[in-house]
Amino acid sequence: MNITLDDIARRAGVSRATASRVINNHPHVNPAVRERVWQAIRETNYQPNLPARSLASRRSQVIGIIIPQPIHTLFADPYFPLLIEGIAHVCNERQFSIMLDLATTTDSDPYRHLGRRGFLEGAIVASAVEDQFLLQWLAQETIPVVSVGRITSLQAIPYVDVNNRYGARMLVEHLLSQGYRRIATITGPMNIVAGRDRFAGYSDALHAAGLPVLPELVVEGNFSEQSGFTAMQTLLRLVPIPDAVFAASDMMALGALKALRAAGLSVPGDIGLAGFDDIPLAAAMTPALTTVRQPIGELGQTAAQLLLDRLATDSLAPVTQRVMLPTELVIRDSCVRQH
């Protein structure tokens, strides 16, 4: 059988209550007693039973990462792994565990009542599609939640986000400064704030330059490589074709690049191309991709900090915190105007 707290207490000659106090670092324990208990713990290799602890204390030291996307899309893009890495870093430091909540495609209501079940003390939701299920869940949930990326329709949820709009604008202004004028964009999903914001930045830049936003130059994608490929094919049917393309994610830029290659066009020779994210692959592509760097890991770290801080001060008051992280323009070789 396993060693329990009672065994420790007996061995140290104290009551279970005192043993518990020692383990949880409560004050008001005689130093000598404290040491006796620790010794018993070391000698027996005692490990507290987590479910029992959770049940009694209502704290599980576990947070969930919720990504409301089909599993297979989750890892196609290095964005999520990098984000998770950032979160994990902070959680490890603070002795929290991470529960990966991967939604199945078939489950219509995947993250229902996570809080009530008592397993998760808090949750980080990333890349939130603003659908009915998610919003409903967030509204009903009883555990603290932090969102990576704003959720416009629920202002009360603390979030950490990057300045997508400004970043996109800087990028497109860079394209304009290179002399490109017929700039197309492959947007992200318009039901995600990041998708809308990056498109807004694109519009901002064109407007500021006195250029119109032409509907035929705007194609919606979903951040995936495949959608970039398809969107680019659509853009290539235009006459004349665009002289540059801003893809709202690096993976879409990669897909677009493949479509251009397939069509026998060279980048940046025939057409300029730029992305967003600065995933590791962006630097490795030929040509190296000009893009906007998001501090993805930092995004995860900040979200975790926000959440864990909130759990630590178990004030029930709904804290609404917002953190905005900067983006950075990374100029490489994929959109250099050649005269």
Add this chain to the structure above:
Amino acid sequence: MNITLDDIARRAGVSRATASRVINNHPHVNPAVRERVWQAIRETNYQPNLPARSLASRRSQVIGIIIPQPIHTLFADPYFPLLIEGIAHVCNERQFSIMLDLATTTDSDPYRHLGRRGFLEGAIVASAVEDQFLLQWLAQETIPVVSVGRITSLQAIPYVDVNNRYGARMLVEHLLSQGYRRIATITGPMNIVAGRDRFAGYSDALHAAGLPVLPELVVEGNFSEQSGFTAMQTLLRLVPIPDAVFAASDMMALGALKALRAAGLSVPGDIGLAGFDDIPLAAAMTPALTTVRQPIGELGQTAAQLLLDRLATDSLAPVTQRVMLPTELVIRDSCVRQH
């Protein structure tokens, strides 16, 4: 306050025991009563408290994925994401949750006594470096564990693996058939079985062809892109340089390719290159990489099935199961002998 099983019982006019039986689908409950209980559950949106259930039943419906590697290396390679995806697929089907157990670099003993703590019902360990800590942990652990990849020094642990040795041999034989004779290899870590096996396959092929394994043509890497880059630089100092290189992972092949490019060499024009894994990137590279396909997702699925089957039949007998999945040679453009 939250709804408890007692509330359900009261509402349905039965005892808590009966309500519990209904929830857990036990037999010997009157169908009418069963329906009354379900109705109460639906009406109240009741969700069982997981820690309480775990405590009472000693089953948590949670398994851990343990990857004994520093976090930052974990996601650099799509191998792990694909593996996790496979595991998640099976777990979702069977209502199990996944706990990602990411070791910190600073924690010397990261996965100690996971079982004792009562949170994890079982664990999948992947890419096991055969170090002291891991072996010690596996030996002491009280929960069922399945390994992805063999662990030679602990025969008792069920595993699922791919035929690394045979796959590597087929690949190198392909290189030989292309006319390459001075074939170098960048191996994986020699403290991982997969690293050793792939090297063994390389040796097998050379021996079968009556060729010696020259020590200067063998450089050890660690599966990462960076290590492939460095190793290739080492190989390029040889006189003459190899006419082909077998990298034991696609990421290392990518690193090697970059080193070759940097040295002004073309692939496959000046030197042949082949990898192992067939990650999505392999097909996307220029030139497209000849490699060996591992069914990574299937690997994860099988591991999860093995583990969950074992948990379901809670026979305490140590079941030792081994599953070997096939590899497949994928011939693309990176090692075509041009005359």
Add this chain to the structure above:
DNA sequence: CAAAACCGTGAAAGCGCTTTCAGGGAGCGT
């Protein structure tokens, strides 16, 4: 027709921990 098997149910005993409450002893001010 008695004995045996089975079914459906509730009472009650935990699972291993946290936390409240109360109390004894020590220290301090008056």
Add this chain to the structure above:
DNA sequence: ACGCTCCCTGAAAGCGCTTTCACGGTTTTG
């Protein structure tokens, strides 16, 4: 000396669930 506060400790009451046991009733068996 007395009352007060503060420190340390143990007893005991749960946390919300599963599971064993016992029991009456019904059905099957020999």
